[in-house]
Amino acid sequence: TIFAITPTHTRPLQKAELTRISQTFLLIPNFHWIIVEDAETRTPLVTNLLAQSGLSYTHLNAETPKEWKLLLEDPQWKKPRGVKQRNAALQWLRNHADPRKPAVVFFADDDNTYSLELFEEMRNTKTVSVWPVGLVGNVRFERPILDEHDKVANWSTGWRPERPFAIDMAGFAINLKLLLDNPDAEFSFDAPRGYQESTILGAVVTKENLEPKASKCTKVYVWHTRTENPKLNDVKGKVPGMVVDWTVEV
Amino acid sequence: TIFAITPTHTRPLQKAELTRISQTFLLIPNFHWIIVEDAETRTPLVTNLLAQSGLSYTHLNAETPKEWKLLLEDPQWKKPRGVKQRNAALQWLRNHADPRKPAVVFFADDDNTYSLELFEEMRNTKTVSVWPVGLVGNVRFERPILDEHDKVANWSTGWRPERPFAIDMAGFAINLKLLLDNPDAEFSFDAPRGYQESTILGAVVTKENLEPKASKCTKVYVWHTRTENPKLNDVKGKVPGMVVDWTVEV
Ligand SMILES: O=c1ccn([C@@H]2O[C@H](COP(=O)(O)OP(=O)(O)O)[C@@H](O)[C@H]2O)c(=O)[nH]1
Ligand SMILES: O=c1ccn([C@@H]2O[C@H](COP(=O)(O)OP(=O)(O)O)[C@@H](O)[C@H]2O)c(=O)[nH]1
Ligand SMILES: [Mn+2]
Ligand SMILES: [Mn+2]
Numbered sequence: 001t002i003f004a005i006t007p008t009h010t011r012p013l014q015k016a017e018l019t020r021i022s023q024t025f026l027l028i029p030n031f032h033w034i035i036v037e038d039a040e041t042r043t044p045l046v047t048n049l050l051a052q053s054g055l056s057y058t059h060l061n062a063e064t065p066k067e068w069k070l071l072l073e074d075p076q077w078k079k080p081r082g083v084k085q086r087n088a089a090l091q092w093l094r095n096h097a098d099p100r101k102p103a104v105v106f107f108a109d110d111d112n113t114y115s116l117e118l119f120e121e122m123r124n125t126k127t128v129s130v131w132p133v134g135l136v137g138n139v140r141f142e143r144p145i146l147d148e149h150d151k152v153a154n155w156s157t158g159w160r161p162e163r164p165f166a167i168d169m170a171g172f173a174i175n176l177k178l179l180l181d182n183p184d185a186e187f188s189f190d191a192p193r194g195y196q197e198s199t200i201l202g203a204v205v206t207k208e209n210l211e212p213k214a215s216k217c218t219k220v221y222v223w224h225t226r227t228e229n230p231k232l233n234d235v236k237g238k239v240p241g242m243v244v245d246w247t248v249e250v
Numbered sequence: 251t252i253f254a255i256t257p258t259h260t261r262p263l264q265k266a267e268l269t270r271i272s273q274t275f276l277l278i279p280n281f282h283w284i285i286v287e288d289a290e291t292r293t294p295l296v297t298n299l300l301a302q303s304g305l306s307y308t309h310l311n312a313e314t315p316k317e318w319k320l321l322l323e324d325p326q327w328k329k330p331r332g333v334k335q336r337n338a339a340l341q342w343l344r345n346h347a348d349p350r351k352p353a354v355v356f357f358a359d360d361d362n363t364y365s366l367e368l369f370e371e372m373r374n375t376k377t378v379s380v381w382p383v384g385l386v387g388n389v390r391f392e393r394p395i396l397d398e399h400d401k402v403a404n405w406s407t408g409w410r411p412e413r414p415f416a417i418d419m420a421g422f423a424i425n426l427k428l429l430l431d432n433p434d435a436e437f438s439f440d441a442p443r444g445y446q447e448s449t450i451l452g453a454v455v456t457k458e459n460l461e462p463k464a465s466k467c468t469k470v471y472v473w474h475t476r477t478e479n480p481k482l483n484d485v486k487g488k489v490p491g492m493v494v495d496w497t498v499e500v
Contacts, residue, residue, distance in 0.1 A: 016363040016473035113266040139484040223266035234389040
């Protein structure tokens with residue numbers, strides 16, 4: 001099984017984003033979606049979308065503590081996103097996943113773009129697989145650099161290649177067994193900016209044991225896309241004659 | 251058959267966008283994709299993506315004339331996009347589609363988000379169906395407003411509701427027969443801003459004959475999403491030590 005862990009939060013784009021990634025996931029065999037809302041309770045929008053999706057899923061919620069919430073005026077990088085939600089999903093796996101069944105855990109943000117090949121690449125992960133990620137770090141793609149034995153030597157990234165695991169959240173998958181064997185492995189609000197990936201990976205694997213995928217890290221099968229936040233003038237009362245109809249879900 | 255017409259142009263986001271909409275389309279029965287590149291020739295990137303997609307498709311190209319090309323410094327609304335490409339697709343349909351087989355034509359930009367329900371709604375179009383579009387015109391959603399006979403009376407839009415058909419390109423589908431019976435119906439570089447939809451629709455249908463779909467235009471099944479154009483510092487030579495590897499397709 002591939003367990004994909006998706007933190008998600010309420011915003012105008014949420015339904016569109018979840019709609020299109022759920023369509024990707026529908027095409028993946030042996031797939032289970034763990035979706036964790038950054039909210040006090042599970043919302044009707046996500047509940048109904050999942051119920052109608054045709055997917056195998058688990059629906060959780062875990063609200064980001066107030067002091068770590070991104071404020072409207074904050075730049076995106078100011079605070080880590082998804083920490084509490086991903087940890088809640090790891091907790092759920094430790095409590096509910098069958099340790100005898102082979103499985104892989106992947107962190108799938110709701111706004112990225114995933115090719116179908118990506119899931120076939122990660123499916124046979126023994127420890128932790130790694131691969132390139134497109135359109136991230138303000139470069140065309142980031143990737144692990146391999147040595148002459150096809151092991152990860154270091155990282156080609158747009159930013160801080162000196163990080164222990166200089167790789168985006170979308171650039172790796174972990175064999176479930178490693179997460180069960182290391183029950184303290186998790187994400188942390190205390191990690192410096194850009195170190196969430198190094199925090200979890202450092203707790204379960206060493207660089208020497210990484211498994212490069214995607215034709216020795218020469219193919220881009222996932223893209224760190226970000227969707228433009230739409231301006232909603234009607235919601236701000238700025239469209240004369242237009243009444244905001246909140247009964248229609250968007 | 252549903253014929254979806256998609257203009258597309260080369261840019262860093264192109265492969266990601268085409269990848270995710272091709273996954274949506276894979277889930278639609280009786281679907282044929284007409285993809286028209288805004289380029290002098292058909293590119294290897296799109297050619298290979300289509301060949302591997304598993305979809306039924308037609309691959310065309312039609313370059314926007316120089317004077318109508320969006321310049322890097324132009325705001326998006328300055329020039330119409332997709333005009334020549336959509337007309338090339340209409341031409342192909344007039345030359346190649348079987349007029350005896352029922353079919354519907356839909357204009358599917360490469361960056362929007364489409365639910366599966368949308369395609370079931372449009373499939374039985376007799377003349378032209380219409381429905382709401384989410385996150386467009388700087389409002390939560392735009393929609394046709396129906397009268398007491400469930401016919402389109404006017405339009406609830408963020409902008410210029412006085413247009414004859416004040417609806418986004420993603421908000422309607424046309425029965426193929428109407429396009430074959432009206433061989434001059436097409437898009438035009440001469441239409442004022444926001445009037446492309448009115449140009450083609452005015453040539454094939456009247457407001458009275460529109461068919462409202464999506465539970466009397468109360469459901470949003472398509473979203474006019476736009477993806478953030480990534481900054482690529484490596485391409486600009488601004489990442490010290492990073493060599494741009496153009497052999498890797500992103
Ligand atoms: O307050 C927030 C902000 C983001 N997210 C989720 O965390 C993930 C990463 O956030 P985002 O894509 O905004 O960050 P990026 O990595 O693109 O900067 C996404 O699945 C979001 O839906 C969240 O749960 N709560
Ligand atoms: O120079 C261009 C710009 C856009 N497009 C295509 O035309 C459609 C509409 O463009 P876009 O989504 O940028 O416009 P929007 O309606 O979002 O402003 C998309 O499928 C684009 O790929 C094109 O073929 N050539
Ligand atoms: Mn993101
Ligand atoms: Mn668009």
